[in-house]
Amino acid sequence: MQSTESSFENLRNDFPILKRTVRDNKRLVYLDNASTTQKPNQVIDAITDYYQNHNANIHRAVYALAEESTEAYEAARDKIANFVNVKNRQELIFVRGTTEAINLVAYAWGRPHINEGDIIVTTEYEHHSNIVPWQLLTQEKRAKLEYIGMNDDGELNLDDLDKYLATGKVKLVTFSLMSNVLGTITDAEKIIAKCKAAGVLTLIDGAQAVPHMKVDLDTLGCDFFAFSGHKMLAPTGIGILWVRKSVLQTMSPFHGGGDMIREVHKYETTWNDLPYKFEAGTPNIADVIGFGAAIDYLTKIGMDNVRQHEIELTTYAMEKFAKIPGLQIYGTKDITKRGGVISFNFADVHPHDVADIIDKEGISLRSGHHCAQVLMERLNVAATSRASFYIYNTKKDVDALIDSLNIVAKVFKL
Amino acid sequence: MQSTESSFENLRNDFPILKRTVRDNKRLVYLDNASTTQKPNQVIDAITDYYQNHNANIHRAVYALAEESTEAYEAARDKIANFVNVKNRQELIFVRGTTEAINLVAYAWGRPHINEGDIIVTTEYEHHSNIVPWQLLTQEKRAKLEYIGMNDDGELNLDDLDKYLATGKVKLVTFSLMSNVLGTITDAEKIIAKCKAAGVLTLIDGAQAVPHMKVDLDTLGCDFFAFSGHKMLAPTGIGILWVRKSVLQTMSPFHGGGDMIREVHKYETTWNDLPYKFEAGTPNIADVIGFGAAIDYLTKIGMDNVRQHEIELTTYAMEKFAKIPGLQIYGTKDITKRGGVISFNFADVHPHDVADIIDKEGISLRSGHHCAQVLMERLNVAATSRASFYIYNTKKDVDALIDSLNIVAKVFKL
Amino acid sequence: MSSGTDIYHEMIVDYSRNPINYGEIEDHDVTFHDSNPLCGDSIDIDMKIDDQKVSDIKFHGKGCAICMACTSVLTEITKGKSLEEVKKIDKNDILSELGLEHLQAVRIKCALLSLKVLKSALYTYLGAHLENTEGIDKLKTEAENLY
Amino acid sequence: MSSGTDIYHEMIVDYSRNPINYGEIEDHDVTFHDSNPLCGDSIDIDMKIDDQKVSDIKFHGKGCAICMACTSVLTEITKGKSLEEVKKIDKNDILSELGLEHLQAVRIKCALLSLKVLKSALYTYLGAHLENTEGIDKLKTEAENLY
């Protein structure tokens, strides 16, 4: 597939929802992709096919359906391993999403390894799911949670990291590879290099990065990595936790139950091999298989093309935004350092009112704190409006957004 | 709908998978319903419709799609509340399945409430997911896990319960409402009455009961109740934890992240209202809605009819089984005290070999320990074969099973 | 103008820029804070109570135009009322005043956050000034049944 | 007879009822236990080692006909072999002996459980009898690369 506007225009046909209208017969302009993406027919059909033809519980039975479903489930694991360049499939654990992934680490790695006085370092632009689990853990263990600050362009101040590492007490540094509010792409290589030099583990929240750019875990060199399927064309309810094997081997079990055990006796139990030790109970089989179909779809497009498409759209949108008086964009303007997420405020109009008014024009835009209240405090705003793009968005969508902002200006007499 | 064999025969048309053949063009005879059930078109279509027309993240946005998906998601919660007669929807938490539900209780209720020397009581016929979480918890807290034994008919010996309650140290009694191996229906009322008298909380694993009989949580009177959607026509990846509000209010948060918070600051956070405090991150939205469709489907049939149909099938099967020399059935023969799950062993043939041979005839049967190794030890067997029925099974399916067992007899020269 | 912008009429826009009763009461008899976990709107209400009547009321916080307008209207309605009357203030009193009867579910939460804060403040005050402990259960039930 | 019952030929059925080398060795030089978490099959292998050779081998445990037949064949193959030769025993040595080359994935685990136990026993023995600690990393790598 060529990375031209017309080929991206064509793939809109794969997304049935884009054909519907909303409110007063308005064309749907879906710009909340950082929250969740729409699904192509290929993914929807994979789920349907699974239930119509193969559905059975996995791993335990010998009959035909069980054989087929187990194979499809494990094939999806291989596809995902390949997609983010993980060499050892035993390191990939299926979870509900990024939130469960990070909490799993906080419980199964954090509780055995974090002690009183230890420090966990996160950043000011994290999603709540990369803050609250560490608050809970550090409170329980009388450890400390510290924040890497950022400058006004939304770039991390790595001097803060040096300062914390120098204490010798840091056990984990955790950060998002792409901010879900500012779009900032974190300089992961630099952070990981510093942490490795200090013998400190790193966790990356890849929820925003993996859907929008090529990510290579083998070269990245972090120790934990989390992402969600639903933000990259896959169904809701499925995501990935990757953990380097040498670290995974030091983790306690998380959930107890079926499939994660080797032998259960009344008073003692032994554990199954990796990754199954961390996949207790009947997993979300159909959506794992749907995730595999989403990976196939993105692979066919090519992640470099996805990134290129978003760079084009974001550049176009930023130029248009710059011409609207009173419209303030947050984060860096350097397009090579940010993804296709644009947070803004429009004069003194509250983001909720912006979102509500333009919703009536068919524009689906997120307003609020975007699960990043710490960042809102840092930016000294109550909320922002946020437009975020994906493969099916076009310049026409950006134009529609700009037009709708004119209505906001009229209503609020700007 | 009338509870006649013919109306149950008709609803087979709703299940596309039942039309397919397996192995050498054999009719699919699906008898592993205790593991997971097949899905009717109504459920598959609900998922498809969600992705084709309404998909958006819930709770946080104002635009049209988000409004629709939030409404559908919360409507499913109401349907489920109604189905198991829960008066307060705040008490229903969406989880991946029974396993996650029980682990959530072990972490979020167990860790703040269980102390050294306390006792948690379970039973000998529990699924691993109602044993291992309590092993992990009691080991961490230096508490004790005790077992209510059972007689050779697979009925619990409640004298054991009395004995443990008499110590005054029991904090929780947990049991399955229906055994997934023996089919035993537990006398929950009696156990709960004893526990209430002793001021002890009760947890019920309803994974096998809710799909197969009317369950009324309002009259039952337990404190925690868990079940899985995929065992009752709903998609994989979705289940329910119900907790009595007064108990839920004493529980710590489980996962930290989006949607479960009220206000996040750098060093402290406050929690959202119930049930959202326990639903961190993007939930499995599509499958919640699919669960709602499954509830609609079962409600239309009527759970009393479901139970009646299974009683008829089980009676028929038990009579046929009784005539096969060397075939031993486990558990009570009293059909009013058991569900449509029949575990058996056939002479000296290992259950795996039984399952493998009859798979070639199209029969999907489970063999193994059924995630109940403690029970296998109690029965003094390595494994059993298990046939389990659901609404779409017919006497023809039972006949096919019986015929296939003749082949096993021939191969093993019985 | 499309139907959607109908709710953003003159009065709402004005109130959002010039809210009534905005500020703090230093020597308040009761204050309460709450926020909307979904959008981050956050409101504090301070009240002065004399003779079982709300002699003064002020609010501050951050919120959208709907939230600000509703809080303005609510505080205006509340001022001077007896505590028994405040108990009876209903969401429709606010919504109808502003023509917001048909708000969608998410926005209803913006519109009614201040009512929730007001009622919480009221029951906090009542709880703290109970003459005997007998009334506490009744109060609790009343408070629990609010939503 | 349908294709599926092909794997259940005479030899498999016989071995399942009358396994070879079944039992325990009281004065074994090494013993190892493992089980298949999915189905509960469980095997112990005991070995006597003399002059770097397997002078005796016995197994006990519970398993299906496939598991029992394969373990019988495996122990028969192993007996008398040098430890270096045991390292080289391959899954196909067992599967081909019993005509099980085309087993489905779940059943492969039944067929090869005993091979896993044998190799674990072997490396346990080798690890315990290392002459110096230098060889341990090589051993570990060999053991890790088994599956």
Ligand SMILES: Cc1ncc(COP(=O)(O)O)c(C=O)c1O
């Ligand atoms: C009685 C019982 N409890 C718990 C479970 C676990 O349910 P799930 O795998 O959906 O978490 C099962 C299903 O296997 C079961 O039968």
Ligand SMILES: Cc1ncc(COP(=O)(O)O)c(C=O)c1O
């Ligand atoms: C950066 C980031 N981390 C974590 C999450 C949480 O992902 P999920 O809700 O799928 O668990 C999100 C999505 O909202 C996100 O944008």
